[in-house]
Amino acid sequence: MPALSSTMTEGKIVEWLKKPGEKVERGESVLVVESDKADMDVESFHDGFLASIVMPAGSSAPVGETIGLIVETSDEIAAAQASAPSSPPQSNSQEKSSSSPQVQEKKASVDSPKPTVITKTSPVPLVSESSVNQAHFLNDGRIVASPRAKKLASQMGVDLATVRGSGPHGRIQAEDVQSAKGQPISVPWIAESNAPAKIVSDVPRIEKKPVDSSKPPSPGKSFGSRGETISFNTLQQAVNRNMEESLNTPCFRVGYSILTDELDDLYKQVKPNGITMTALLAKAVGLTLARHPQVNAAFSSEGIAYPSQINVAVAVAMEDGGLITPVLQNADKTSLSDLSLQWADLVKRARNKQLEPQEYSSGTFTLSNLGMFGVDRFDAILPPGTGAILAVGASLPKVVASKDGSISIKKQMQVNLTADHRVIYGADGALFLKDLAYVIEKDPYSLSS
Numbered sequence: 001m002p003a004l005s006s007t008m009t010e011g012k013i014v015e016w017l018k019k020p021g022e023k024v025e026r027g028e029s030v031l032v033v034e035s036d037k038a039d040m041d042v043e044s045f046h047d048g049f050l051a052s053i054v055m056p057a058g059s060s061a062p063v064g065e066t067i068g069l070i071v072e073t074s075d076e077i078a079a080a081q082a083s084a085p086s087s088p089p090q091s092n093s094q095e096k097s098s099s100s101p102q103v104q105e106k107k108a109s110v111d112s113p114k115p116t117v118i119t120k121t122s123p124v125p126l127v128s129e130s131s132v133n134q135a136h137f138l139n140d141g142r143i144v145a146s147p148r149a150k151k152l153a154s155q156m157g158v159d160l161a162t163v164r165g166s167g168p169h170g171r172i173q174a175e176d177v178q179s180a181k182g183q184p185i186s187v188p189w190i191a192e193s194n195a196p197a198k199i200v201s202d203v204p205r206i207e208k209k210p211v212d213s214s215k216p217p218s219p220g221k222s223f224g225s226r227g228e229t230i231s232f233n234t235l236q237q238a239v240n241r242n243m244e245e246s247l248n249t250p251c252f253r254v255g256y257s258i259l260t261d262e263l264d265d266l267y268k269q270v271k272p273n274g275i276t277m278t279a280l281l282a283k284a285v286g287l288t289l290a291r292h293p294q295v296n297a298a299f300s301s302e303g304i305a306y307p308s309q310i311n312v313a314v315a316v317a318m319e320d321g322g323l324i325t326p327v328l329q330n331a332d333k334t335s336l337s338d339l340s341l342q343w344a345d346l347v348k349r350a351r352n353k354q355l356e357p358q359e360y361s362s363g364t365f366t367l368s369n370l371g372m373f374g375v376d377r378f379d380a381i382l383p384p385g386t387g388a389i390l391a392v393g394a395s396l397p398k399v400v401a402s403k404d405g406s407i408s409i410k411k412q413m414q415v416n417l418t419a420d421h422r423v424i425y426g427a428d429g430a431l432f433l434k435d436l437a438y439v440i441e442k443d444p445y446s447l448s449s
Helices: 074-083 091-099 147-156 174-180 234-246 261-273 277-291 336-351 426-442 444-448
Strands: 010-016 029-034 039-043 048-053 060-062 066-071 106-109 251-259 298-300 303-305 312-314 365-369 388-392 396-401 407-420
Touching: 010 234, 029 066, 048 074, 066 074, 147 174, 251 426, 261 277, 261 407, 261 426, 261 444, 277 312, 277 336, 277 365, 277 426, 277 444, 407 426, 426 444
Parallel strands: 312 365, 365 388
Antiparallel strands: 010 029, 010 060, 029 039, 048 066, 066 106, 251 407, 298 303, 388 407, 396 407
């Protein structure tokens, strides 16, 4: 699975938090933009008034495009509205409006690959909670809900006015609608267990109702109807671009079979303490990368770039399409308990599209695990900007012959490394996998030290 590029090229306007004519303050959230991977609040860089909205909610704008006009005083609002374009302006019209001496207006635009994200400070209240119900509304009475939440509400017959939102500014998410209907809350598909065909999440989940075992399990992801064509969302578009970019990288692939009985025994002991299998695998990879810095390196125009940290990104498939790679920072140095806590937090915020850019774009090595689906082996596509990705299959009972010729049943998983041959050679990849196998097979307790 490919990771996602850290460069934002286009943003979709989810909603405007201010209406034309309303006062805005420097640092105050004006609108919510959906980038390739997250919903982000965009702040005003100036004090003034929102004079005009050039691009309404639902529109997509490339980076640098004018999406609204902010003026310094209320007296300038009428003039700005009169001169505002009725459609997305071209570059020459942008220059004309910005150079007009009559109205000294400021452009609100998607002007950075990393728009300002409010995460630690409490935003100015933009919604209010009704005393009659639990819904959250904009100042004009409209309900704040994601497009998928609205679609689910329509399909399930749920009144959004009775739903409490858990997203930014009280925005109603898809899982809020599911919870209101009494259905299990869907979370991103993540690799938390190597048990075949068993899905285990790092995030607490609502207990599922019994299902008919004679029917194939539902993948937990919504698809279009037969004969229907659905446009790619922004996350899927980002994945598509990265997949195409990866074709330009000369890759090679090498596999290794690893016995997991000892790792499974360790997992049984530490699981009651909140340690996850994701943390164990990330820690094992991190420690091995520390001994093989070449596999943690990446190609650059200047040469081979050796990162200062070992950051293990873990591929997560999102239920509404596409995937994202939350990053476990300093996986070689961080304790198992801290890695598990970080992962639970990352997955929770990934579900709500609340990750900050550095939390999904700073990976130096990627881990992709499909073992929870019973997949015994697969090859992963190299994420752009990194040197290698490890595909992890399910841990399954296999007949294994020892060196003395005896035969026994042991649990074994297949791992396949996809690497950039410009940076990593076959011997580098083989030695990395050999050492990783040693840690998992012979010395798994070193992971808990």
